[in-house]
Amino acid sequence: MKSFVVRLFLFYMIFIAPLNAQPFSTSISIDFNTEYFALREGFINPPPESKLRCYWWWLNGMATMESITRDLEEMKAKGYGGAAIVDAGSSSYDIVQKTKAGPVFLSREWMELYKHAVREADRLGLELSVNLGSGWNPGGPAITPENALKKIVCSETFISGGKRIRMILPQPEFFLIYKDILVQAIPNKPGIPKGEDAIKNWDIKTLNKGIGWKGMYPLYKLREEYTDPGKDVAIRRREIINLTKYLKGDTLEWEAPAGDWTIIRYGYTCTGARTSTTSDGWSGLSLDHLSEKAFHVFEKSVILPLIDSARSAGNSVRFLQTDSWEMGVANWTENFPAEFLKDHGYPIEDYMPVLSGRIVESRAESNRFLHDFRRTVADCIKRNHYQLLADVAHQHDMGICPESGGPHSAPIDALDVMSVSDFPQGEFWTRSSTHRIKDDERFSVKQSACVAHTWGKRIVAAEGPTSIGPHWERAPKDLKNDIDRVFCSGVNRIVWHTFTSSPAEFGLPGNEYFAGTHLNPNTTWWEMAGSFIDYINRCSYMLQQGLFVGDVLYYYGDDVPNFVFIKEEAKDLPAGYDWDKCSGSVILNRISISGNKIILPDGMSYRLLVLPDEKSIDIKVLRKIQNLVNEGMILIGPPPEKPSGLSGYPRSDEELKTIVRRLWGKIDGNTVTENRFGKGKVIWGKSLAEVLIEMNVPPDFYFTGSTGETSLDFIHRSTQNQEIYFVLNRFEYKGVNDFNYRYNPELPDRYEEVECYFRVKGKVPEIWDPISGEIKDVLVYREEGDYTVIPLHFNPGESKFVVFKEGRNERHIIEIQKDGKSFFPKGTFAPNNFPYLTIERHNNVCEATIFEPGEYRFTWSDGQENRLSVSSSPIAIPIAGLWQVNFNPRWGGPGTIMIDTLASWTDFSDEGIRYYSGRASYSCQFAMPDGIGYNEVFLLDMGNVQEIASVSLNGSQSKVCWMPPFRVDVTNAIKMGRNELKIDVINLWPNRLIGDSKLPEGKRLTKTNVQKFYKPGSEIYLRVSGLLGPVRIIVVPKYSLQ
Helix, strand or coil: CHHHHHHHHHHHHHHHHHHHCCCCCCCCCCCCCCCHHHHHHHHHCCCHHHCEEEEEEEECCCCCHHHHHHHHHHHHHHCECEEEEEEECCCCCCCECCCCCCCCCCCHHHHHHHHHHHHHHHHHCCEEEEECCCCECCEECCCCHHHECEEEEEEEEEEECCEEEEEECCCCCCECECEEEEEEEEECCCCCCCHHHCCCCHHHHCCCCCCCCCCCCCHHHHCCCCCCCCHHHCECHHHCEECHHHEECCEEEEEECCCEEEEEEEEEEECCCECECCCCCCCCEEECCCCHHHHHHHHHHHHHHHHHHHHHHCCCEEEEECCCCCCCCCCECCCHHHHHHHHHCCCHHHHHHHHCCCCECCHHHHHHHHHHHHHHHHHHHHHHHHHHHHHHHHHCCCEECCCCCCCCCCCCEHHHHHCCCCCCEEEEECCCCCCCCCHHHHEECHHHHHHHHHHCCCCCEEEEEECECCCCCCCHHHHHHHHHHHHHCCCCEEEEEEEECCCHHHCCEECCCCECCCCCCCCCCHHHHHHHHHHHHHHHHHHCCCEECCCEEEECCCCCCECCCCHHHCCCCCCCCCEEEECHHHHHHCCEEECCEEECCCCCEECEEECCCCCEECHHHHHHHHHHHHHCCEEECCCCCEECCCCCCCHHHHHHHHHHHHHHCCCCCCCCCEEEECCEEEECCCCHHHHHHHCCCCCCEEEEECCCCCCEEEEEEECCCCEEEEEEECCCCCCCCCCCCCCCCCCCCCCEEEEEEECCCCCEEEEECCCCCCEEECCECEEECCEEEEEEEECCCCEEEEEEECCCCCCCEEEEEECCEEEECCCCCCCCCCCCEEEEEECCEEEEEECCCEEEEEEECCCCEEEEEECCCCEEEECCCCEEEEECHHHCCCEEEEECCCCCHHHCCCHHHHCCCCEEEEEEEEEECCCCCCCEEEEEECEEEECEEEEEECCCCCEEECCCCCEEECCCCCCCEEEEEEEEEECCCHHHHHHHCCCCHHHCCCEECECHHHCCCHHHHCCCCEEEECCEEEEEEEEEEC
16 A cells, blocks of 8 residues: 555656646655665754754844844854744843844844845855744734724614614724724514623634633634524524615614614724734734735735845745734624625625624524634635735745744634645743643644645744743753654754844843743853754654654544644544644545545545534535545544535535435444445444554554553654654653653653554664764564564653664564563563663674673574673772862853862852853863773763763763763773863853842843843742762673674
8 A cells, every 4th residue: 555655646746746836946845755875864964954943033123243143153053954033022021121122123224134144144055034024913014904903893772663763873882993894773672682692602703702822722612502592582684674875974864664673883993903022113003814905015015025125135035924823813804795705605794693692593503604704704814814925925936934823812724724834833832830831831733733744745843942931941951852742743843932133242141032942152051052953953854754654634623713732632542643633625625535545645644534523514525525435435423413604504404414314324323333335434433442443553653661651752754665753751750740840950760661562564673863863773673463563771851763764674683581581572671770781783793782680592583592691780980089170250150179079069158159150161080990991881971960061081072961861982982091081061041140140230240131030039040050970980791692
């Protein structure tokens, strides 16, 4: 089957894709054909498209020619691939002081800085994006109230009829502007419910109120209904009288029929949403995202000037972007009735009283109208804003990457609107105890991955790791878990939030935004950041290769608003499987069936489609599903009871019943759970686990560990010739099984000894280490049924790639016994701080490094055996004696001191050490005793390091260690006799900032607008720092296995 998918993919790329090609093209298209040696080279030296990006903050417009050049040169040197220019202010001046303003956004002076950045990025080979505005919520000074975001408003007047009426109709409450839409009269019947009493969650369903702002939104509220059908208290459509033509100005003249009437005057006004977090001198209303006319005003005033200026200076600006929607809700635009009629085929006027809180015909019918109403709002946003933005960008050989899918609640179909982007982008937040604490509040990235996978987009970007609260309080080791988890959710490009441009005049650490994880040349550990960035780049490269592997595709429904949240939300799917969600557009336009597999044009495939547990469905989607099942698709889910909206009503209801009878047949979800239709079948009443096992689709990945608390995560990518798994040890500390933030300066201790089962056969496994860039053969593994089984040792929070390549299945070990017990397979040995043993091949010789003594027996795939009797444990040689430590006086350090005991700098009485921030150099001499060195591995174990270290032994090239365990293999550098060791350790800024809080402002060594650490009581933020040790040389015996 895989060969068929490959052929289908090649056919599409050669014959179909060129027909659908847009003018804009870059290296961001899917690459399924990566050859092995190209994959190795890309892993070792990632290409530009796989490198880190950042939000390059021009804070309050403040950047200079010099700071721009410095920033870009530093980015290039550290391994960045590009940056997004974001001119913005700061939102919380009680947290950070307002900084000196630079040139006003889009002014002549600002444009000169912008063009300088373009030229410098061209010179350095960096890619730029530009944010379309200062701050976010697109808009600005050129957006008049007529072109701003709008909402519907209404006023009501009660009259008695049977006479000619001439009266002033009161205008509804408005903001800045008011324009009439329609005037209607409805019978004023006693006891008629209104608003929430009429329609459950009326304010949310009419988009008068947002559905949430963080976490997993209660989308079910859009589908909640009262059980009473409400027909006896409903307004009939035939009873609604259109009075619009009788309104002249504010005066209504009407020959009112007998009876009591409510006259409703509908109009629209501004929502009041404004641009947010703008620099001085540039702000305004947010533009109407539902309006084509408003877009063209924005295009002329903002987009084209940015494009034209960039093109006049160079070619480095490749993408246009906007940040997350934080404009609240909007539900109208000037030509909304025409848009609605085009979308749904019936006039909105028939149901306008629902928007004033009444029931029209019935509660069910009114709710279906509201579905159509919200759907048109979302579709207008897509076609009249984001699609037009893409069109403009493509016309200028650029792409777009807006955060158009939220995560803040917006009136959108997120998967649908994000499909317009050249690559989707979300955001994620680092762990903290101050803001967005829970996972579903922090990780808004799975949605972007679903879009990329189902729409043939290679890049899945995420802004982060951002935060509100911490400032310079996260080292690389504190961030790795969050980054790895978004990698496991499908992200393959990190857009760092933030890199602030802080000219030299603002000192160190300089100007910073009130939020974000600060990473720029002013960060203490910037000089050692390259190794950490290399890690991110290697992971990004590998996760951009080939196609995502997921067995289950969920249809996430057709309501608005609609979002995907976190990887863990698919609670019905057993561990070891992965999934995507898709919008109705994917089902209608991209899915085909081959055999029983769901196939997308770009090569993606899934085994089955799962319907949401909802009572309604888009009738067009259900028609297509019927065709797909007939062609062989497996469908799981309950039968829908009604179409979502009123398009084609009531004929659509009869059509739905007919399709349901065909597809679900006699299924009742209890005694009958399957129905065959055509070449496929429909299932309801069985768990996903049961269905997948019956389909002979076992988990893609699973593991066994010696403890019940072992927790690994994974993601799987597949190329034409390789299978790529990224596997993560999710936790770091024993007994801590959540992701809440805890400041813990102790060394993590959650080591794991596991056997990992990969759903791969007939390929050769290798371990690719994204921290070191090393690639090693796997010499211990076996095939069992559908799986290749590999024993793996994980350090706390460690992640690694397991790559399966094509090739001859070379001789390898399939069984290991230790002391008469099975170590592999089915081992139950408790994990230690070191692996029990490692086996590597050097110069065609297999060597075992043994950390745990015992009697070992190795069985090879050719039936041969080796036995090893290891009686001694590794030798730990403490590095004791005097340490010379040099602290830079520039940051209050005492210069050079001598110590005989390693301790945190915060434990010293010397305030120059206690409040020191920056790099301190430790050096010492130690002697290695004679008789050690033959067939042994030497590891330098630094013990506890806070926060990051660089090691050199006997003048060898320095090696950066940013993640525990802080160990370095020094076998090739160590020598018998005297050795000279140098360890540079860097901590974070808080300590020096706290020390400076005790000094008069004029005598402070630091300078920053961040006030947190200068305030009374800031000692609580003091951080354990330095080389804590114990520092040891671990000598491990090595044995040859022939």
